[in-house]
Amino acid sequence: MINVVYMFFSVIGFGIIFNLPLNLLPAAAFSGAVGQAGYTMMMHYSHSPIAATVFSSIVIGLLGEIMARMYKKPSTMFVIPGILPLVPGAYIYQTMLKLVQDNIKEAVHYGLLTAFLSIGIAAGLIMVTTFWNLFFDKDKK
Amino acid sequence: MANEKGLTIAAAAAEILLKNGAETSRVETTADMILSSLGYISHTFVTPTTIIISIEDESGELSTAIRRVHFRLINLSKVDMVNSFSRDFCMGKIDLDEGIKYLNAIDRKKRYGTIYRVLGGCLGASMSMLIFGGTWADFLPTFITVFITLSALYNIEKHEISVFLANLMGSIILTMLALSFTQMGFGDSLNKIVIGAIMPLVPGVAITNGARDFMSGDLISGTARTAEAVMIAIAIAAGVGVTLQVWLYIKGI
Numbered sequence: 001m002i003n004v005v006y007m008f009f010s011v012i013g014f015g016i017i018f019n020l021p022l023n024l025l026p027a028a029a030f031s032g033a034v035g036q037a038g039y040t041m042m043m044h045y046s047h048s049p050i051a052a053t054v055f056s057s058i059v060i061g062l063l064g065e066i067m068a069r070m071y072k073k074p075s076t077m078f079v080i081p082g083i084l085p086l087v088p089g090a091y092i093y094q095t096m097l098k099l100v101q102d103n104i105k106e107a108v109h110y111g112l113l114t115a116f117l118s119i120g121i122a123a124g125l126i127m128v129t130t131f132w133n134l135f136f137d138k139d140k141k
Numbered sequence: 142m143a144n145e146k147g148l149t150i151a152a153a154a155a156e157i158l159l160k161n162g163a164e165t166s167r168v169e170t171t172a173d174m175i176l177s178s179l180g181y182i183s184h185t186f187v188t189p190t191t192i193i194i195s196i197e198d199e200s201g202e203l204s205t206a207i208r209r210v211h212f213r214l215i216n217l218s219k220v221d222m223v224n225s226f227s228r229d230f231c232m233g234k235i236d237l238d239e240g241i242k243y244l245n246a247i248d249r250k251k252r253y254g255t256i257y258r259v260l261g262g263c264l265g266a267s268m269s270m271l272i273f274g275g276t277w278a279d280f281l282p283t284f285i286t287v288f289i290t291l292s293a294l295y296n297i298e299k300h301e302i303s304v305f306l307a308n309l310m311g312s313i314i315l316t317m318l319a320l321s322f323t324q325m326g327f328g329d330s331l332n333k334i335v336i337g338a339i340m341p342l343v344p345g346v347a348i349t350n351g352a353r354d355f356m357s358g359d360l361i362s363g364t365a366r367t368a369e370a371v372m373i374a375i376a377i378a379a380g381v382g383v384t385l386q387v388w389l390y391i392k393g394i
Contacts (some may be wrong), residue, residue, distance in 0.1 A: 006268045013265025017341060019216040019252045036272070068290075073226050076163070077217050080346055085269045087345035090336040092374055096382040097332070100389070112373075121345075122352025130356070 007036035017082040031063035032082040057124030065132045088117040144204045146237045147322040149177040152206040155192045162215035165362040171227045178231040214274045222247045243388045252374045259291045270337025273288040282328030283337040305376045312380025344373040
């Protein structure tokens with residue numbers, strides 16, 4: 001669970017790269033950390049990185065929408081730094097490593113996993129945005 | 142004349158949004174909201190590189206503005222500022238002449254200094270490395286690797302070279318650094334260092350914005366952004382892969 005703390009600081013770091021205003025950094029980092037907690041939990045029960053990623057991107061998307069309401073800011077501000085550590089950089093690297101080692105079977109395995117994880121992140125976020133807009137967005141102009 | 146002022150404001154707002162990494166539907170909605178608050182019927186078409194806005198006033202006269210966007214980066218502060226600007230503008234708190242000045246001021250705002258962004262990247266990367274199961278022994282090597290890579294990249298970035306090339310160079314630099322550190326016995330695992338170090342480069346935002354565009358029906362933007370993301374991912378993978386391959390080759394002799 002120490003990962004949650006790592007995630008908090010990781011999101012702060014990426015928030016600075018994306019020029020997130022300083023007063024929003026803790027909120028974005030908090031949503032990232034909760035997302036990571038969700039990831040760890042889901043990983044424990046399902047042992048599937050794809051399920052865990054989808055679940056945690058749903059959590060981050062949901063928190064992003066809630067915080068967007070609280071701070072009256074676009075939800076992107078909280079979601080983009082939050083999901084960055086979920087992006088499968090590790091699998092991109094593994095894919096390449098296996099290709100270099102002439103291990104095509106493993107390379108294809110990791111390559112597909114990378115693709116599915118990316119789609120998983122996007123799918124999670126979109127599910128949240130769509131349903132949020134369906135249920136709560138009636139009073140918006 | 143009045144037509145043109147309103148159009149200029151909408152186009153400027155849309156351009157700032159698009160240049161700073163907002164998703165396509167947000168850019169279109171903002172421009173439409175600004176124009177409809179001025180009483181125009183508007184049609185906007187936005188792709189990651191172009192903005193086309195056409196308006197029609199009461200007398201049926203048509204005016205069009207086109208903006209071309211060459212370089213996009215991610216600056217969430219500006220997205221937020223334009224967002225609150227458009228909200229104020231639509232409620233009539235800001236008039237046309239002030240609006241143009243206001244938007245120009247937003248456009249000129251500076252980002253965090255390079256050193257802060259580099260350090261932010263180092264923090265983000267090292268912490269992600271720990272999440273991926275790295276040890277504290279790898280912390281310092283990752284931090285230094287990312288520091289050097291990002292310092293180089295952000296200085297190159299000022300000359301507006303293509304994203305593809307920048308990422309290729311970045312990943313070559315970081316792999317070489319990681320290789321030399323692990324060879325010197327500084328740091329445990331080459332894999333973890335490289336995985337952490339590529340985190341600030343991976344196109345997470347492009348992937349998610351691309352998928353969001355698809356879902357909101359902006360098919361052209363979705364395709365373009367996804368293609369960009371794939372290109373960047375290939376650039377990174379190629380940089381890492383080629384460097385590792387050359388390394389194995391040299392070591393083999």
